[in-house]
Amino acid sequence: MTIALPGSSRNGLSRLFGRRKAADQPTLAADPLGPRDIVRLFRGGKGCAPDQAIAPAGLNDREHQDIARLSRLRGALYSKD
Numbered sequence: 536m537t538i539a540l541p542g543s544s545r546n547g548l549s550r551l552f553g554r555r556k557a558a559d560q561p562t563l564a565a566d567p568l569g570p571r572d573i574v575r576l577f578r579g580g581k582g583c584a585p586d587q588a589i590a591p592a593g594l595n596d597r598e599h600q601d602i603a604r605l606s607r608l609r610g611a612l613y614s615k616d
Contacts, residue, residue: 568576594602
């Protein structure tokens with residue numbers, strides 16, 4: 536006696552007992568959350584800080600001296616003398 540399983544025989548039992556692909560599953564939310572909504576959830580409804588441009592810090596005197604020293608070394612390396 537044989538049992539007829541639904542679906543094509545190509546997939547066999549893996550299709551019957553396997554998991555569905557993520558693309559086949561319907562989304563639970565009608566409108567998925569955006570990055571700002573997720574931050575708002577984790578910060579307790581405080582909202583998220585506005586995007587701010589980060590200004591680079593200025594170089595100190597030691598870094599200026601190092602840059603000058605390196606440029607002099609490069610100049611000596613590539614000079615024709």
